[in-house]
Amino acid sequence: MTPLRDKFDALLRSTPLRLSIALVALFALVSLTSLGASFLIIRDSLDQTMRIDLQQDLAGFQAAPSANAVAQLITAEAAMTNPERRILSFTTADGRHFGNGFISPAGNGFRVMSLPEEEDLSEADYLTLSASLHDGRLTVSSSRAQIEDLGELFINILVLSLLPTTAIALAAGLVISRRSGRRIEAIGQTLEQLTQGNLAARVPKIAGRSDDLSMIAGQIDRMAGAQQSSVDALKQVSADIAHDLKTPIQRVSVLLSKAREMPALRADLVDVLDKAGQETDGIVATFQSLLQIAQIEGGSPKNRFKPVDLRALAATFAEVYEPAADERGHKLIADLPKEGTYVVSGEKGLLGQVLANLMENALRHTPAGSDITLSVGRSGEWIEVSVCDTGPGIPAEERRNVLRRLYRLEQSRTTPGNGLGLSLVAAIVEMHEGKLALEDNNPGLCVKIRFQSAETR
Amino acid sequence: MRIMVIEDDATTGDYIAQGLREEGHTVDLIANGRDGLIQATTTDYEVLVIDRMLPELDGVSIVRTLRAARNLTPVIFLTSLGGVDDRIDGLKAGADDYLIKPFAFGELSARVAALSRRPQLKEQESLLKAGDLTMDLMRRKVVRNDLEIDLLPREFALLEHLLRRKGRVQTRTMLLEAVWDISFDPQTNVVETHISRLRAKVDKPFEIELIKTVRGSGYRIEE
Numbered sequence: 214m215t216p217l218r219d220k221f222d223a224l225l226r227s228t229p230l231r232l233s234i235a236l237v238a239l240f241a242l243v244s245l246t247s248l249g250a251s252f253l254i255i256r257d258s259l260d261q262t263m264r265i266d267l268q269q270d271l272a273g274f275q276a277a278p279s280a281n282a283v284a285q286l287i288t289a290e291a292a293m294t295n296p297e298r299r300i301l302s303f304t305t306a307d308g309r310h311f312g313n314g315f316i317s318p319a320g321n322g323f324r325v326m327s328l329p330e331e332e333d334l335s336e337a338d339y340l341t342l343s344a345s346l347h348d349g350r351l352t353v354s355s356s357r358a359q360i361e362d363l364g365e366l367f368i369n370i371l372v373l374s375l376l377p378t379t380a381i382a383l384a385a386g387l388v389i390s391r392r393s394g395r396r397i398e399a400i401g402q403t404l405e406q407l408t409q410g411n412l413a414a415r416v417p418k419i420a421g422r423s424d425d426l427s428m429i430a431g432q433i434d435r436m437a438g439a440q441q442s443s444v445d446a447l448k449q450v451s452a453d454i455a456h457d458l459k460t461p462i463q464r465v466s467v468l469l470s471k472a473r474e475m476p477a478l479r480a481d482l483v484d485v486l487d488k489a490g491q492e493t494d495g496i497v498a499t500f501q502s503l504l505q506i507a508q509i510e511g512g513s514p515k516n517r518f519k520p521v522d523l524r525a526l527a528a529t530f531a532e533v534y535e536p537a538a539d540e541r542g543h544k545l546i547a548d549l550p551k552e553g554t555y556v557v558s559g560e561k562g563l564l565g566q567v568l569a570n571l572m573e574n575a576l577r578h579t580p581a582g583s584d585i586t587l588s589v590g591r592s593g594e595w596i597e598v599s600v601c602d603t604g605p606g607i608p609a610e611e612r613r614n615v616l617r618r619l620y621r622l623e624q625s626r627t628t629p630g631n632g633l634g635l636s637l638v639a640a641i642v643e644m645h646e647g648k649l650a651l652e653d654n655n656p657g658l659c660v661k662i663r664f665q666s667a668e669t670r
Numbered sequence: 671m672r673i674m675v676i677e678d679d680a681t682t683g684d685y686i687a688q689g690l691r692e693e694g695h696t697v698d699l700i701a702n703g704r705d706g707l708i709q710a711t712t713t714d715y716e717v718l719v720i721d722r723m724l725p726e727l728d729g730v731s732i733v734r735t736l737r738a739a740r741n742l743t744p745v746i747f748l749t750s751l752g753g754v755d756d757r758i759d760g761l762k763a764g765a766d767d768y769l770i771k772p773f774a775f776g777e778l779s780a781r782v783a784a785l786s787r788r789p790q791l792k793e794q795e796s797l798l799k800a801g802d803l804t805m806d807l808m809r810r811k812v813v814r815n816d817l818e819i820d821l822l823p824r825e826f827a828l829l830e831h832l833l834r835r836k837g838r839v840q841t842r843t844m845l846l847e848a849v850w851d852i853s854f855d856p857q858t859n860v861v862e863t864h865i866s867r868l869r870a871k872v873d874k875p876f877e878i879e880l881i882k883t884v885r886g887s888g889y890r891i892e893e
Contacts, residue, residue: 459750460679463772467685470775470886497772498857517758529850532824536863562757565852573858 224387227394233386237379244375252367256360260340263355264323267342270301270353280305280347287311287351298356300339306348316354318343325357337361396426403433409646412441458500466493502633509563509640518645520667521564523596524555527589530568534576542581548588555589555596557664563641570634571600571660579604583657596666601659612651638662671786674698675719676706676732677748682771686719689775690782703727707735715743716786719778722749722760730763737764744785746778776887780839798833800880800891803872805833815876824849825868832881832891841888865889 224230277283287303291313294301300314316339318324324341337358344351399417406414415437416430472478473486531547538545557564568587575585583604590597607615614620616639621632638660642649647664673695677683680701687699698713700706703724710718710732718736722729733745747765760768767781798805803814810826812819821829827849832840840848842861847853865881873879882890 459771460682464679464681466772466774467681471685493772498855501770526852529852533846533850533852533856533860533864534858536867537858537860540859540863540866562853566854569854569856573856576858 223394224390227390227397229389229393230386233382233389236386237382240378240382241375244371244378248367248371248374252363256363259360259363263340263357263360264342267323267340267353267355271342271344271351274303274351274353275344275346280349283346283349283351284309284311297358300352300354302352302354303346304350314354316341316352317350318352321345393426396430400426400430400433403430403437407433407437407440412437412444459497462493462497462500466490466497469493499633502637506633506637506640509637509644518558518560520556521559521561522554522556523564523598523664524549524553524589526561526565527568527587527598530565530572531587534572538572538576538585541576543576543579544584546584546586548586550589550591553591554668555591556667557596557645557647558667559645559664563644567638567641567662568598568600570638574634574660575600575602575604575658578602579657591666592663594666595663597661597663599659599661601654601657603654603657606653606656606658607651609653615651616649671716672696672698672714673717673719673782674700674706674709674713674715676700676703676724676729677719677721678702678724679721685775686778689779693779695782701725703729703732707732710736710743711739711741717782718743718745719782720745720747720765722747729765730760733764746781746785748773748778774886776839776884777841777843780841780844780887783838784835784840784844798830800833800836800893801878802876803880805830812872814872817875819871821868821871825864825871828864828868829872832889836891837893839884839887839890844888 274283274286277286283303284305287301288311291301291311294313296313300312300316302310302312302314302316304310304317314328316326316328318326318341321343324343325338326341327336327338337356338361339354340357341352341354396419403414403416415434418430419427469486469490473483473490478486528547528549531545531549535545535547572585572587575583579585579602583602586599586601588597588599588601590599615635617636620636639649642662642664645664647662650661652659652661671694673690675683675686675690675697677686677699678701683699683701687697690697698709698715700709704726706720706724707727720729720732724732729747729749733747736743736745744766745764746767746769747760748769748771749760750771757768766785769778769781796806796808798807803812805812805826807830812821812826812829828845831845831848843853843855845861845864846856865883869879869881873881880891882892884890
């Protein structure tokens with residue numbers, strides 16, 4: 214969709230403009246009704262007047278004593294009468310015709326009719342009144358042009374009265390909607406920032422305003438403030454827990470090291486101490502990952518992001534893991550572009566952690582002989598990194614679960630790991646506004662991650 | 671070497687101090703931040719090991735104050751906070767290295783050694799030697815016992831790094847940082863496999879093993 218179209222749609226969505234359009238429609242309806250009613254009343258009264266005039270005319274002629282007298286009267290009066298307004302017509306019993314036009318409707322009484330084509334006088338209809346008189350037929354007609362013009366006049370009045378109203382209402386609607394639109398947009402942007410984790414975002418203040426929008430803005434600010442202080446408190450608590458728990462863990466690992474270094478230890482005791490040491494390392498790793506996930510999800514500020522070339526980073530990790538993969542009988546394939554920049558905005562250490570976790574998952578959960586393919590590519594404004602293996606894969610219904618913290622598949626209960634690797638990957642991807650997808654590699658698992666290219670951001 | 675350790679937890683502090691003393695260093699152990707800062711400004715130390723969270727004055731403030739006073743003694747931060755931000759904050763404050771608790775003593779000891787005797791990279795030095803092995807940096811050649819050893823570029827870099835720090839332990843994370851420029855804690859034996867490939871070329875065909883494994887710490891080439 215074009216930006217202009219977007220703007221137009223946004224404008225149509227604004228409440229003030231909608232209201233003003235509705236008001237204009239209402240005005241138009243009311244004016245139409247009242248003008249229409251006036252039109253009908255005036256038209257009827259004009260018609261009535263016309264009929265009375267015609268009856269009086271007819272009565273005047275009926276007073277004449279003979280057909281000849283009527284003919285003379287008609288001729289005299291017709292000479293002074295414009296046939297476009299009034300037509301007098303008298304046909305005697307022997308077929309002679311007098312008057313300024315010839316209209317002869319069948320039957321007596323009122324009729325509305327138009328002139329025959331050849332009587333090129335007026336396009337308007339005529340109201341005719343006919344009567345038999347001295348064996349002849351007398352018809353007096355009056356042009357209805359006046360009544361017909363009345364319609365046009367009323368339409369003009371309608372347009373003239375509606376135009377300024379409409380223009381003023383629409384203009385006011387536009388101005389108000391643009392002004393409130395800017396403020397609504399500011400509120401929207403603030404909410405967007407808050408959603409993205411910038412809890413310090415506040416709605417910009419407009420001095421001297423205290424309407425409903427300012428009230429909502431104030432409420433949003435208060436909500437954000439409350440949120441921020443609770444997140445800060447949570448962070449503080451996490452840091453305190455980290456400190457309070459890590460110190461004893463450090464002590465345990467110190468004591469274990471000391472015990473391990475004592476002279477003349479029994480061999481089985483050495484084994485026990487080594488195992489205890491490994492378990493402590495496991496606790497530390499789990500703890501560290503949980504803290505890291507919490508910290509990343511807690512909305513770590515993104516202003517420290519720097520350009521990171523994913524092609525170079527992937528090449529480094531492929532190289533680092535290649536001998537380890539080889540030793541386990543895996544084939545590590547680095548499907549990387551030969552050249553070009555694949556730069557995203559991010560934290561290199563964390564993006565590296567993503568690659569490391571995915572590679573280690575693939576190494577850990579696939580049997581010897583499986584292929585592991587690390588690839589980097591571009592599709593439009595997205596840069597895609599994927600780690601695909603030909604191992605047992607993850608059943609479709611389990612793919613969502615493995616992103617949960619500490620979740621482990623039944624089939625991998627016995628392999629080392631704490632079930633936090635993919636949760637950490639998901640948190641880091643989310644922090645970088647990327648997308649994570651687990652797909653079937655037929656056979657095996659394909660983990661695909663997309664980040665927005667830094668050039669198009 | 672004279673080292674000061676500022677650590678409020680007695681068990682950890684004693685362990686670090688004792689370990690460093692066993693390696694032949696003179697160690698002062700201080701338990702609170704303010705005393706530590708006073709001690710650091712009045713005594714000439716070669717390395718400071720500072721916990722980040724301390725009573726009275728925290729680690730970041732100590733380092734900032736020292737750096738503002740143009741005291742450039744190398745500092746290693748010890749911390750319970752392991753987030754990326756914390757690491758960057760710590761290094762920004764002027765610390766030279768950063769260790770997340772709990773850590774193996776070998777890691778600390780190797781990093782203290784690396785800081786105290788920062789390698790003097792002599793540009794004109796083009797030959798590195800260890801025993802009967804010679805690395806010619808200009809011609810990118812490694813010769814041992816008159817036999818030329820063919821190394822891949824990254825194997826060459828790994829060997830060069832160990833040769834330049836002859837006699838000092840390099841931990842796995844230090845090697846990842848120095849040779850590949852990535853900092854993470856691998857859960858698999860990635861560094862070991864690289865070392866074993868390097869050994870297959872450099873050590874296996876010969877009688878004497880040059881690259882030694884230091885248990886619980888890392889690797890070292892003997893002087």
